[in-house]
Each structure stands twice: as C-alpha cells, then as structure tokens.
Amino acid sequence: VSILFFLLPLALLFALGFLAAFAWATRQGQFDDLDTPKYRILMDDPLEHQNRQGD
Amino acid sequence: MEAVRLFVEGVHCQKCLGKLEALPNHVSGLSHVRFDMSAKTLTAQIEGPDLTDLALQEAVEQLGFKAHILEGSDHAARLRVEDDRRDLLRIGVAAVASGNVMLMAISTYAGADAVVVNFMSWLSFCLATPAAVFSAWPLHRAAWADLKRGRPSVDLPISAAVIAGFALSLWSLLKGQTTVYFDSITLLILLVLSSRYLLKRIQRHFLSDSRFRSLFKITAVEALSPNGLWTTMDPRHVKVGAQVRVPVGQAIPFDGTLISDIGEVDASLLTGEVRPQPLRAHDPVFMGMKNLGRELVIKVAQPLQASRVHGILAEVEKTLTQKPRSLQILDQVGAGFVSLVFAGAAAVVIYFIGTAPLTGLERALALVLVSCPCTFAFGVPLILSLAMTKAARFGALVKHQSVFEKLLSIKDVILDKTGTVTTGRYSVLSVTPGSAPDLDFSRRDLLRLKGLVTCSVHPVARAVARYIENQEFDAAPAEVPDRFEEKPTVGLLGEFGADTYLVNAEGVMKNGKTLFRYTLGDSLFPEARQLVEELREQTLPVFLLSGDRGARVSEVAAALDVDPENVFSAQTPEQKNEFLQRHPHSLMIGDGANDSLALASSAVGVAVQGSLASSLRAADVYLLQPDLTLVLKLQKLARAVQRAVRRNLTLAVAYNLMAATLAIMGLITPLWAAVLMPMSTLSQVASGLFVLRGES
Numbered sequence: 063v064s065i066l067f068f069l070l071p072l073a074l075l076f077a078l079g080f081l082a083a084f085a086w087a088t089r090q091g092q093f094d095d096l097d098t099p100k101y102r103i104l105m106d107d108p109l110e111h112q113n114r115q116g117d
Numbered sequence: 118m119e120a121v122r123l124f125v126e127g128v129h130c131q132k133c134l135g136k137l138e139a140l141p142n143h144v145s146g147l148s149h150v151r152f153d154m155s156a157k158t159l160t161a162q163i164e165g166p167d168l169t170d171l172a173l174q175e176a177v178e179q180l181g182f183k184a185h186i187l188e189g190s191d192h193a194a195r196l197r198v199e200d201d202r203r204d205l206l207r208i209g210v211a212a213v214a215s216g217n218v219m220l221m222a223i224s225t226y227a228g229a230d231a232v233v234v235n236f237m238s239w240l241s242f243c244l245a246t247p248a249a250v251f252s253a254w255p256l257h258r259a260a261w262a263d264l265k266r267g268r269p270s271v272d273l274p275i276s277a278a279v280i281a282g283f284a285l286s287l288w289s290l291l292k293g294q295t296t297v298y299f300d301s302i303t304l305l306i307l308l309v310l311s312s313r314y315l316l317k318r319i320q321r322h323f324l325s326d327s328r329f330r331s332l333f334k335i336t337a338v339e340a341l342s343p344n345g346l347w348t349t350m351d352p353r354h355v356k357v358g359a360q361v362r363v364p365v366g367q368a369i370p371f372d373g374t375l376i377s378d379i380g381e382v383d384a385s386l387l388t389g390e391v392r393p394q395p396l397r398a399h400d401p402v403f404m405g406m407k408n409l410g411r412e413l414v415i416k417v418a419q420p421l422q423a424s425r426v427h428g429i430l431a432e433v434e435k436t437l438t439q440k441p442r443s444l445q446i447l448d449q450v451g452a453g454f455v456s457l458v459f460a461g462a463a464a465v466v467i468y469f470i471g472t473a474p475l476t477g478l479e480r481a482l483a484l485v486l487v488s489c490p491c492t493f494a495f496g497v498p499l500i501l502s503l504a505m506t507k508a509a510r511f512g513a514l515v516k517h518q519s520v521f522e523k524l525l526s527i528k529d530v531i532l533d534k535t536g537t538v539t540t541g542r543y544s545v546l547s548v549t550p551g552s553a554p555d556l557d558f559s560r561r562d563l564l565r566l567k568g569l570v571t572c573s574v575h576p577v578a579r580a581v582a583r584y585i586e587n588q589e590f591d592a593a594p595a596e597v598p599d600r601f602e603e604k605p606t607v608g609l610l611g612e613f614g615a616d617t618y619l620v621n622a623e624g625v626m627k628n629g630k631t632l633f634r635y636t637l638g639d640s641l642f643p644e645a646r647q648l649v650e651e652l653r654e655q656t657l658p659v660f661l662l663s664g665d666r667g668a669r670v671s672e673v674a675a676a677l678d679v680d681p682e683n684v685f686s687a688q689t690p691e692q693k694n695e696f697l698q699r700h701p702h703s704l705m706i707g708d709g710a711n712d713s714l715a716l717a718s719s720a721v722g723v724a725v726q727g728s729l730a731s732s733l734r735a736a737d738v739y740l741l742q743p744d745l746t747l748v749l750k751l752q753k754l755a756r757a758v759q760r761a762v763r764r765n766l767t768l769a770v771a772y773n774l775m776a777a778t779l780a781i782m783g784l785i786t787p788l789w790a791a792v793l794m795p796m797s798t799l800s801q802v803a804s805g806l807f808v809l810r811g812e813s
Contacts, residue, residue, distance in 0.1 A: 066233055070221075070240060077213050084209045088202045097155035101131040105138070 121170045122187040122194065123159040125177055126726070126741060128152065136180050144168070144176050155318075158187065183726075185733065204317070207252040208310045214248035215303035217241075222300035226788050231295075238295045242287065245299035249283045253306045269455040271447060274485075275309055275494050277459075278302070281485040282790075288479075298486060301790045305494070308798055312495030316502040316518070319509075338362075338370045341414075352421050363413045365603070366574040369406045372425055373418040374399055381410035381605045383576060385535060386710045387425070387664065387690065392543070393576055395606060405710065409575050410605040429690050429714050433735045436717040447497060450766060458488050458777075465781055476783065484780035487790055488773045496765040496801030503805060504758045512742040513751050520737045523720045524755040529700045530652050531715070533707035534663035534673055537725050538645035538745070541708065543576040545584035548635045561596070562618075562632065566625060568595035569611035569618055577622050578609055580637055639669075641676055648745040649677045662688050662696060664711050690714050706748065708732055723748060764804050772797040 087093070128134060134152055137159060141147045146168035150161040163173060170186050177184040221237040229237070253276065260276035263269055279302050286297035341360040342348045352370050355361060360376060363369050369382070380396040386405040393409050396402065402415050404424040421427070462481040469477025501518045508515045515521070535541045567585050570578040598611035598618075608621030619626040624634035652659050660683040663670045670686035685696070693715040697703060705712070705719035709732065716722030717735040724736035726743045733739055740747050776793055779785050 067236060070237070074217060074240065074244070077217055081209055081213045085206055088205045088209070091198070091202075093205055094198060094201065095153045095155070098134065098151075098153055101134050101154060102138075104131045105135045 124185045126183040211252040211307040214244045241299040281482040285482040312498045316498040371417045373415045376414040383407040433717045483785040487776040500805040514739040521755040521758040527704045529703040531660045536708035539639040543580040565596045644745045
C-alpha cells in the first residue's frame with residue numbers, strides 16, 4: 063500500500079508534464095487551424111508536378 | 118507591413134488552396150498568405166504602396182473566387198486567437214483533473230483502504246481546485262453577471278453546481294469523511310467547456326457580424342476647386358454644393374444632382390434593377406450608383422455621412438444589435454429550471470433548520486449539484502454545432518443558433534427579385550438574325566465584336582461579351598477597334614478600318630444594317646420555381662418584393678407562379694423594410710444593398726451567393742451556392758434540431774426529477790452522482806447524434 067503514496071504523486075507529475083506540453087503547443091498555435099493543414103500536406107511543388115507529368 | 122484579411126467564397130479543395138497560397142508568386146508585395154479552410158479566411162501581409170487590400174481582393178477574384186474584405190484590426194484578431202487558446206488551456210486543465218480524479222474515484226468506490234481513500238481524496242482536491250477555479254472561471258463570471266442583471270441563464274445552475282459540489286466535498290474532507298464529488302464536478306466542467314468551445318469554433322467561422330467592411334470605401338474624388346481646376350480630394354472634405362467628377366465604371370460617391378446633360382447609371386444597388394437607367398441634367402443621383410455611359414459631373418447635395426446608403430447601413434447596424442440571438446426555448450426553460458432548483462434547495466434548508474441544519478445544508482447542496490442541467494449545458498450546444506456543421510456541408514452558413522428556432526415559426530416568405538430569383542446579370546436570352554440576311558456575317562465580324570464589347574463596362578456590352586464567350590468558338594484573338602465611343606442612348610460605337618459597328622440594347626448593326634437582334638434580360642434561377650412550389654405546399658405565402666419596374670416584376674412573378682396580389686414592384690429599400698416590419702415572422706431572401714435593411718429586420722434573413730458585403734453582414738444565413746432550395750433543406754434540418762432539443766429536454770426533466778428526489782431524501786452519494794451524471798450526459802449526446810444523423 064505504501065508504494066501508492068509514492069506512485070500516485072509520480073503519476074500526477076507525469077500528467078502535469080503532459081499538461082505543460084499541451085499548454086506549450088497551444089501557445090505555439092498548433093490548434094488554431096485544424097482543417098487546412100490536411101490539405102496543405104498534399105500540395106505539390108509546381109515544378110515537381112510538371113516533372114512527374116513528363117515521365 | 119499590414120495584415121489584410123479576406124473572406125473568400127468557393128474554396129473547397131486542395132487545388133483551390135494551392136492557387137490562393139501561391140498568390141505571392143505573381144502579386145508583388147504580398148507575403149505570408151495563409152488560408153484557413155474552416156473559417157474561409159485568407160490572411161496575408163501586404164507591403165509597399167502599390168498593393169492595397171482592394172488590389173488583393175481583385176487578385177483573388179481573378180482566380181475565380183469571390184472575396185470580401187474583412188474589417189477588424191490586427192489587434193482584434195490577435196485577441197480572438199488568444200481567447201481561443203485560453204479556452205483550450207482551460208479545457209486541458211479540466212481534462213487532466215477529471216481523468217485523474219476519476220481514476221482515483223473508481224478505486225474509492227471499489228472499496229480501497231481507508232487511509233488510501235483519504236489520501237486520494239486530498240489528491241483529488243488538489244487536482245479539482247484548478248479545474249473548479251481556473252477552468253470554470255468563465256462559467257462563474259457569467260453566472261455572476263446573470264445575478265447582477267437579475268436574469269438567470271444556463272450558466273447560473275452550472276456554476277452553482279460546481280460551487281455546491283466543491284463546498285460539499287471540502288466540508289466533508291475537513292470533517293475527516295471521504296464523501297467527495299470531485300469526479301462529478303470536474304467531468305461536468307470538462308464537458309461544458311468542450312461543448313461550448315465546439316459551438317464557438319463553428320459559429321466563429323460563420324461570419325461574425327462585425328467582420329464585413331460596409332459597402333465601399335471611397336478614398337479620393339475629383340472635385341472642382343474654386344480656381345476652376347479639378348483636384349483630387351478626400352471625400353470627407355468635399356463641401357455640399359461642390360461639383361464632383363465621376364469616371365466611367367466607378368460608383369457615384371455622393372447623393373446629389375446631375376450636372377452633365379445626359380448620363381447612364383446602374384442603380385441596381387439601390388433599386389435592384391439591372392437595366393441601365395438613363396439620366397438627364399438635374400436628375401437626382403445617389404451614392405452607390407455606378408456610372409456606365411461616360412464621365413459625369415454631379416453637384417453634391419448631401420455630405421458623405423448623410424447619404425441614403427449610409428443611412429441604410431446605419432439602420433442595419435442598429436437593427437442587428439436589437440436582434441435576439443440566443444435560443445428562446447433555452448432561456449425560458451432555463452430560467453424556470455433555475456428558480457425551481459433554488460426554491461427546492463431553500464425548502465430543504467428551511468425544513469431541516471430546526472432539527473439538523475447541517476444535514477439540511479448538505480442535502481440542499483447535493484440537490485443543486487445533481488440537478489445540474491446537462492441539457493442546457495452541453496446537450497443543446499452539441500446538437501446546434503452538429504446542425505451548423507451539417508448546414509455548412511450542404512452550403513448554407515448559419516450565423517447563429519437562434520436561426521433554427523426562428524425558421525420554424527416563420528409565417529411569410531419574402532423574395533427579392535434581382536440577384537435572388539434571377540441571376541441579377543443582364544444576359545442575352547435569345548438571338549434572331551437581322552433584317553439583312555444577305556449581309557455576310559463572318560467570323561471576322563464576331564472577332565471584331567468580341568474586341569469591341571470588351572472595351573466597355575456597360576451591362577449590355579458585358580452581356581454580349583459573355584454570350585460570345587459561351588458560344589462554341591475557337592480562341593482566335595479578338596480584334597481591337599481602331600476607335601470606339603460610348604454614346605449614351607445610342608450605344609457602343611466601334612470603328613474597324615472602314616467598317617462601323619454599333620452595339621446597343623436591341624442588337625448589333627454594321628454600317629447601319631442590322632447584323633442580328635437579341636433580347637436581353639435577367640434569367641431566372643431554375644431552383645426559384647421549385648422553392649415557390651414547395652413553400653406553397655407548406656401553405657406559406659410567398660411575396661415578391663422588388664425595386665424593379667412593374668412590368669418586369671410581374672413577368673418574373675408569373676414565371677414563378679407567385680400570386681399577383683403578393684407582388685410589389687418599385688420598392689425602395691426603406692419600403693422593403695417597412696413591409697418587413699409589418700410582417701415580423703418572415704423569412705427574407707435577398708442579396709443587394711437595397712435588401713440589407715430588410716434582411717436585418719426579418720426574423721430570418723438569407724443572403725444568397727454573390728451578395729454584397731452589407732447584406733452578408735445583415736443576414737442570418739448565407740448560401741454558398743446559387744441554389745434557393747437550400748432554404749428548404751435548412752427548414753428540414755431545423756425541424757430535426759427541434760425534435761432533438763425537445764427529446765433532450767424531456768430526458769433531462771426525467772433525470773432531474775429522479776436525482777432531485779434522491780437528493781432531498783439524502784440518498785445521493787458520490788457514487789450515485791458519478792453514475793447519474795455521465796448517464797444523463799451520454800443520453801444527451803446519443804439523442805443528439807441520433808436525430809441529426811437520421812436527417813440527411
């Protein structure tokens with residue numbers, strides 16, 4: 063049982079660590095726009111696109 | 118460096134996104150172009166004197182999108198982002214707290230050692246405190262504001278439940294007991310905040326009112342100075358009685374009278390009529406009329422701010438601020454609910470006051486805690502955000518939640534003509550060969566004609582240009598005229614070598630002989646008829662209100678099969694507004710600036726695709742596609758929303774009755790609260806999802 067008194071605070075420390083990471087990511091603007099990046103990832107470089115068509 | 122924001126319509130795919138974000142490649146002075154697909158907002162940095170926001174708007178429109186310049190400083194936008202991020206952080210804190218507290222609560226309920234339970238309860242307290250204070254801060258603040266106003270809303274019971282639960286738990290901890298409700302309250306905070314964040318994010322996209330720049334910004338006009346010279350001035354410094362020159366293709370910047378002998382304007386902004394309107398000297402002219410024929414000189418009769426258009430816009434703003442935006446059913450039921458719960462709690466306290474005041478307080482707090490209105494708190498916001506997302510997916514942007522409710526109580530439907538049931542553009546409806554069939558009409562004539570009509574901004578020329586473009590025709594370069602002239606009341610004259618061409622509203626002549634004739638008009642949207650038909654089946658009276666002249670309006674009304682008694686022509690914007698005020702429960706569909714006042718005062722204002730910014734601002738719903746039947750879809754969706762909300766309310770009442778009985782009898786334990794609250798939550802969410810999914 064006594065191990066719980068050590069493990070529980072440790073687990074909470076982990077949780078706090080993740081909360082801090084979340085706060086950091088939020089401040090960085092990671093969650094400002096959730097819809098556009100998925101399209102942006104598909105955008106081709108125009109030059110590359112032409113090269114591929116030439117193949 | 119200046120940040121510019123544009124609301125851009127018609128961006129659906131990754132290809133469009135690529136086109137927009139590649140703008141800096143061919144527009145100099147532009148950088149950091151970012152487009153947000155969900156907010157449909159383009160943000161860019163512009164630099165240098167050559168590039169203005171208007172130029173950027175034009176560049177975007179050349180790519181084939183419609184763009185509106187958004188008002189609002191950089192600062193306001195940043196504040197909004199900060200606000201969003203803080204909300205997210207609050208949710209994060211609540212999530213960490215509730216997750217961990219629940220884990221510990223499970224072992225407590227499972228019957229852990231007394232020492233461990235005590236330790237865990239104190240840990241839960243440490244975790245729940247930031248959630249109850251920092252995360253729930255907006256709720257407490259709103260509740261406090263409610264109290265001060267003396268008008269209870271949904272925030273009050275939520276905040277009260279959090280405070281009651283927290284106080285009750287702390288009280289029992291101090292007594293050395295472990296009946297704590299930290300798991301229930303942290304979960305409640307998490308759910309409320311998340312559902313509200315969701316709704317807010319969705320509503321945000323849909324054009325908050327203040328974002329659209331009103332009508333137009335005229336930065337410089339040419340006025341006649343006392344020394345007899347034309348000078349460029351700031352329009353604010355132009356005095357009443359001054360003479361102002363208006364170049365072809367530009368909007369008249371003031372209300373006044375015409376000094377030139379003759380002129381031609383497009384007054385569709387004020388009247389909705391697309392047919393060019395001829396003017397004579399001393400005729401009144403209004404700000405916003407577009408000069409078509411030739412350069413005009415006007416005499417200013419009103420200062421800039423006193424113009425009719427400005428008056429209309431000011432009225433729109435005023436009406437908008439008076440329009441209620443919240444869901445009425447929630448306000449009513451919410452207020453009743455709050456008074457009931459608090460009355461019950463007070464009764465419990467009074468009942469026990471003689472015998473066991475502490476027990477009474479405990480039970481009263483438990484009552485406030487368990488009867489927390491989950492339906493209002495997150496059931497309904499969730500349904501609304503789902504409905505809004507759905508509406509956006511089929512092409513109707515809904516600005517605020519009350520639209521769904523109001524749509525169901527409308528009694529009349531009022532349609533604008535130009536731009537709403539008709540395309541709002543002059544186009545060639547039919548072509549007949551001219552009186553001289555022997556005249557050889559060659560491909561060369563067509564190429565010359567194509568070159569000639571592109572020289573003019575006149576609606577007739579534009580219509581002919583579009584007609585030629587739409588014909589099967591190889592892309593040979595158009596021939597540029599040697600000389601061209603626009604003669605008001607005569608037409609567009611062009612000379613190619615020895616040949617003279619004349620384009621006017623009747624047809625095209627070559628050297629005095631008619632090449633061909635055409636009928637010009639404003640064609641009807643096919644969906645308009647369907648809309649009118651279906652509305653008739655619902656026995657909703659349909660009205661047609663137009664600024665246009667009688668004959669044309671009756672023609673359209675006949676084509677749409679609208680009752681002639683319900684057709685009103687030659688309506689000024691002010692008359693339209695009066696009509697709307699006489700019909701308070703009406704759905705208005707319109708587009709132009711002449712409709713914006715009516716849109717603002719209608720119960721539900723719908724602006725159709727291609728509307729002016731001022732109408733976008735005034736409307737409650739904006740259709741992203743030129744399809745009026747979307748209104749019918751929206752109606753259907755509104756019915757589904759109503760069903761879902763009602764079901765949730767019923768569920769909530771049943772749940773609350775049960776919980777309240779348990780609480781008053783003193784049977785509520787943390788375990789009961791932990792079971793009951795998520796149960797009601799789940800039923801709310803499931804009910805919402807179920808109803809809206811069935812409606813596709």
